Structures are given as structure tokens and as C-alpha cells.
Amino acid sequence: MSKWNSVAILGVGLIGGSIGLALRRGGLADHVTGIGRSQSRLRNARKQGAVTSTTTAVARGVADAELVIVCTPVDHIVDHVRQVAAACRPGTLITDVGSTKERIVAELAGSLPRGVRFVGSHPMAGSEQVGCEHARPDLFAGRVVAVTPRGADRSGAASRIADFWTSLGAEVIRLAPRVHDRAVASTSHLPHVVASALAATLAEKDQPLAATGWRDTTRIAAGDVEMWKQILLDNRGHVLKSIDKFEKVLDSLRLALEQENERRLTRILQAGKTNRDALGS
Amino acid sequence: MSKWNSVAILGVGLIGGSIGLALRRGGLADHVTGIGRSQSRLRNARKQGAVTSTTTAVARGVADAELVIVCTPVDHIVDHVRQVAAACRPGTLITDVGSTKERIVAELAGSLPRGVRFVGSHPMAGSEQVGCEHARPDLFAGRVVAVTPRGADRSGAASRIADFWTSLGAEVIRLAPRVHDRAVASTSHLPHVVASALAATLAEKDQPLAATGWRDTTRIAAGDVEMWKQILLDNRGHVLKSIDKFEKVLDSLRLALEQENERRLTRILQAGKTNRDALGS
Numbered sequence: 001m002s003k004w005n006s007v008a009i010l011g012v013g014l015i016g017g018s019i020g021l022a023l024r025r026g027g028l029a030d031h032v033t034g035i036g037r038s039q040s041r042l043r044n045a046r047k048q049g050a051v052t053s054t055t056t057a058v059a060r061g062v063a064d065a066e067l068v069i070v071c072t073p074v075d076h077i078v079d080h081v082r083q084v085a086a087a088c089r090p091g092t093l094i095t096d097v098g099s100t101k102e103r104i105v106a107e108l109a110g111s112l113p114r115g116v117r118f119v120g121s122h123p124m125a126g127s128e129q130v131g132c133e134h135a136r137p138d139l140f141a142g143r144v145v146a147v148t149p150r151g152a153d154r155s156g157a158a159s160r161i162a163d164f165w166t167s168l169g170a171e172v173i174r175l176a177p178r179v180h181d182r183a184v185a186s187t188s189h190l191p192h193v194v195a196s197a198l199a200a201t202l203a204e205k206d207q208p209l210a211a212t213g214w215r216d217t218t219r220i221a222a223g224d225v226e227m228w229k230q231i232l233l234d235n236r237g238h239v240l241k242s243i244d245k246f247e248k249v250l251d252s253l254r255l256a257l258e259q260e261n262e263r264r265l266t267r268i269l270q271a272g273k274t275n276r277d278a279l280g281s
Numbered sequence: 282m283s284k285w286n287s288v289a290i291l292g293v294g295l296i297g298g299s300i301g302l303a304l305r306r307g308g309l310a311d312h313v314t315g316i317g318r319s320q321s322r323l324r325n326a327r328k329q330g331a332v333t334s335t336t337t338a339v340a341r342g343v344a345d346a347e348l349v350i351v352c353t354p355v356d357h358i359v360d361h362v363r364q365v366a367a368a369c370r371p372g373t374l375i376t377d378v379g380s381t382k383e384r385i386v387a388e389l390a391g392s393l394p395r396g397v398r399f400v401g402s403h404p405m406a407g408s409e410q411v412g413c414e415h416a417r418p419d420l421f422a423g424r425v426v427a428v429t430p431r432g433a434d435r436s437g438a439a440s441r442i443a444d445f446w447t448s449l450g451a452e453v454i455r456l457a458p459r460v461h462d463r464a465v466a467s468t469s470h471l472p473h474v475v476a477s478a479l480a481a482t483l484a485e486k487d488q489p490l491a492a493t494g495w496r497d498t499t500r501i502a503a504g505d506v507e508m509w510k511q512i513l514l515d516n517r518g519h520v521l522k523s524i525d526k527f528e529k530v531l532d533s534l535r536l537a538l539e540q541e542n543e544r545r546l547t548r549i550l551q552a553g554k555t556n557r558d559a560l561g562s
Contacts, residue, residue, distance in 0.1 A: 144490060180490075183490045188492060194531070196549060197531040199552075199553035200552040210560055217497070218472070221557040223554070225554055226547075229547055232538055232546065240539060242482075246479060247528070250474070257474075257513055269502075272478065273480070273502055275480045277503055279488065
């Protein structure tokens with residue numbers, strides 16, 4: 001007895017594919033429909049067992065779905081949720097996996113047909129890899145997923161979306177969209193900006209001396225450029241504030257080094273170590 | 282038939298312990314003497330099989346050594362090399378594993394007893410972990426080790442030190458000390474500064490949302506604070522220049538984001554991705 005009779009996934013890349021694999025391998029859904037533009041990518045998703053049927057037509061793909069997960073880039077999510085909502089049955093739950101939430105949730109608020117519910121999600125999983133070929137059924141195991149309802153959850157939709165992620169092994173945190181965007185600006189978008197700037201700074205002649213430290217620190221700079229550009233633009237205000245905070249700390253470290261102020265240098269290095277140690281490896 | 286009859290290691294932490302393990306497991310040295318201040322740490326190194334005998338007296342430890350590797354913090358290396366050189370036999374080779382080379386090599390130049398040779402080394406291995414308990418015989422396998430002779434290698438000492446590292450599985454790059462320090466400022470010390478500043482920027486309330494990206498980007502900030510403070514101070518000039526270069530790129534990225542200049546934003550993110558992709562995972 002599965003939890004869901006029919007689930008639809010719009011966009012079967014790393015995240016969408018991993019959701020499909022987790023649903024199917026976990027026996028959580030009888031039917032998983034993959035929806036996308038590319039026939040070959042949909043075929044691959046079916047071959048991998050991430051979906052049980054595929055279509056390029058959004059309306060057909062969501063017609064019977066009880067749950068639809070929109071896994072497309074942040075600048076397309078609002079349009080896609082509207083398309084899904086216009087075609088699905090009343091009672092259908094819709095969520096997304098976008099890295100930003102404030103604008104998406106605000107634009108969709110109050111604009112969906114009666115009986116169709118959208119609650120935003122953001123799984124803190126994924127990597128610098130892209131594409132369904134890297135999908136894994138355990139991608140969400142032990143990972144945090146933010147669920148971002150707007151205001152009180154009177155319909156219970158946010159609880160059902162939270163249950164969905166919990167069933168994939170994730171740990172759910174419920175946050176207001178604005179609080180989410182401010183927090184991920186600091187924990188996810190700022191690291192991307194810093195890693196990209198650091199990677200871009202490397203001179204070719206120094207490459208042979210780039211060891212583990214450089215590799216770890218710049219790993220996420222290998223992420224998809226178009227996707228990250230959209231995320232950063234979408235969360236521009238919060239990201240700019242995070243960059244300013246970071247630059248203040250960096251300037252302070254730079255000054256301590258310039259002035260050979262050992263106590264101040266120790267204090268900043270120790271603050272970083274304390275925060276890092278608190279998170280574990 | 283071993284390569285070395287007797288090798289001494291001054292300082293049996295992660296690096297010194299790993300050298301000992303590699304020498305012993307590889308059958309490369311009959312006797313490996315561990316020299317240090319702490320009896321309990323020396324005992325542990327012997328239990329692990331990293332050394333065959335131990336002493337807290339530098340003079341006794343190096344009396345029979347053909348090769349001595351000084352694995353102490355950068356601000357102690359010059360003193361330790363002098364102590365070793367004063368006590369060892371003519372013909373003994375000495376190297377170190379310090380992360381900076383210019384000052385160390387310059388201070389030692391021309392000041393050692395006749396027949397004793399020092400050539401600086403810097404293995405690009407190690408991690409945020411410290412202590413002999415994390416030592417591994419394969420720590421140097423496939424890793425780059427910089428060997429930094431001062432001028433021409435008339436005595437052949439640099440070649441012999443290079444051979445030593447090659448026998449541990451490392452890939453040796455020969456560099457002038459100044460060229461080395463400028464390069465590692467950018468590939469190793471700048472990443473540490475950036476990772477520390479990024480980790481120090483995190484607010485406690487945002488910790489639950491720190492995912493893989495944050496963890497990768499800040500991993501090296503967990504490194505030993507005292508050790509890193511000394512390295513940064515020792516290579517201050519080059520590190521300050523590297524920070525300036527990085528801040529220019531970051532400012533340019535910040536401005537592109539502020540002005541919603543998509544083309545410029547793409548260009549910087551793509552430059553980072555290209556450099557990162559060139560290095561592999």
C-alpha cells in the first residue's frame with residue numbers, strides 16, 4: 001500500500017530524478033510521471049527507474065496527480081506552478097524545490113484555482129553535479145528540507161508537504177519565506193559567491209600547487225552557471241547584505257595581518273574554527 | 282635492502298607520523314627515530330609503527346641519521362634545523378615540511394656546518410586534522426611536494442630530497458623559495474583566510490541551514506589556529522596581495538549583482554567554474 005497513488009515531477013534533473021528514485025525504491029508511490037521538454041532526458045529517467053511514465057505535456061502529466069513537485073530553475077517556477085494548477089484536479093498539492101522562496105511564494109499567493117494548494121520547499125541537498133544521471137534515492141536522507149508556508153497552515157497543506165519530505169528521509173524545518181531567504185543567503189548563496197570569486201582568482205601558473213584546501217573551498221564553484229546566476233539575482237537583496245558582512249570580517253582579518261596584530265588574527269581564526277567545529281565534518 | 286639505514290623525524294604529528302609510516306611500511310628505512318617533547322606522543326608514534334625508536338633529545342636522535350625531516354611549526358623550523366645541523370654527522374641531509382619557504386631558506390643559507398645540507402620542502406598534503414593518530418602511510422601518494430633549493434643544486438642535495446619524496450609516492454615540483462611562497466599564498470593561504478572569514482560570518486541561528494556547500498567551503502577553517510596564524514604571518518606580504526586580488530574579483534561580482542548586470546555576473550561565475558573544472562574533483 002503506497003502513500004501516493006500518483007505523483008508528477010516537473011523537471012527530472014538531479015533533484016527531480018532523486019525524488020522519483022526515492023519514491024519508487026521506497027514503495028511510496030505507485031505512479032510517478034516525469035514531465036519535461038527533452039524526450040531523451042525523460043527516456044533516461046524512465047530507464048533509471050526514477051519515473052514510471054513520461055510526457056512533454058504538463059496538462060496531461062498532472063491530470064491524475066495528487067502531488068506535483070516542480071523541479072525547474074527558480075526563474076521558471078512561478079509559471080510552471082500556474083500551468084500545473086490550471087490543469088490539475090481540485091485537492092492536488094503542489095510544491096517546488098527552488099533555492100529561493102520569498103518572491104515565488106508571494107507571486108503565487110492567492111492566485112491559484114480553488115482547492116489547489118502550493119507550499120514552497122527547498123531541499124538542502126544537491127551538489128555541483130547536474131542531471132538525472134547523478135540522481136540517487138538517498139539524496140535527501142538526513143538532509144534538511146525547508147518548507148515555507150505563507151502564514152498559518154489552515155488547510156494542513158504544509159504539514160502534508162512536510163510529511164512527504166520526511167518520508168524521503170529528510171529533516172524538515174518550517175520557516176517563513178523571508179526568513180528562509182535571509183538564512184540561505186548566508187549559508188548557501190554567500191559560499192557560492194565566495195567560492196566562485198576564489199576560483200576565479202587562481203592564476204593558471206599556480207594550478208599545480210592547488211591542493212586539498214583549494215579544492216574543498218572552491219568545489220561548489222563548479223555548479224551550473226545559469227542556475228546560480230538566477231538564484232543570486234532572485235535573492236539579490238539578502239545576498240548583497242551577506243557579502244557585506246563577509247567583507248567586513250575579511251577586512252578585519254586583512255588588517256590584523258597587515259598590522260601583525262596576533263591577538264586579533266587569533267580571534268578571527270578561532271571564531272571561524274569554532275563555527276566550523278560546531279557543524280562537524 | 283632499504284634506501285636509508287637511519288632517518289630521524291623531528292615532530293611526529295600528522296605529517297611526521299605519516300612520513301614514518303610510509304618509510305616503515307614501504308621498507309624504505311631500517312631505523313626511524315622520532316624526536317619530540319612529549320613522551321606520550323612519542324610512545325603513540327612508536328605504537329602506531331611510525332617510528333622504531335624515540336627520544337626527547339635532538340642531539341641523540343640525529344647522531345646517526347643520514348636524513349632528518351623537521352616537521353615542526355614554521356616559526357620553529359630555523360631553530361630546529363640549526364640544532365639538528367650542530368649535532369649530526371657531516372653528510373647528513375636535512376629538510377623540513379613548512380608551509381612557507383622564503384624566510385626559512387634565507388635565514389639558514391650559509392649558516393650551517395660544513396658538509397650538512399638543508400633543502401626546504403613543502404608537501405601539499407595534510408588536512409584540518411592534527412596529530413599522529415590521523416597519520417596515514419599513503420598521505421603523500423599522488424600529492425604534490427614542492428622542493429625549494431636556493432639557486433643551483435651543485436651538491437645534488439635537492440635531487441636527493443626530491444627522490445625521497447618520490448619514494449613516498451609524491452609528485453615533486455622544484456621551485457625557488459620566493460616563487461613557492463607567492464604561489465601558495467594564492468592556492469593555500471588565501472583559501473584558508475577566505476574559509477575562516479566565511480565560517481566566522483555564520484550566525485548561530487542559521488546553522489541548521491548550513492548544507493554541503495557551506496561545509497565544503499569552510500572545511501579548512503577547522504585547522505589548527507596557532508599553526509595557521511604563524512603561516513599567515515610568515516607569508517604576510519604575499520598573502521596580503523592575494524587577499525587584494527580576491528577582493529577585487531569579489532567586489533566586481535558584488536557590483537554585477539547590485540546592478541543586475543547579468544553578462545558580467547555570468548562572466549565571473551563562468552571564470553570560477555572554468556578554473557574549478559580544470560582541477561577536477
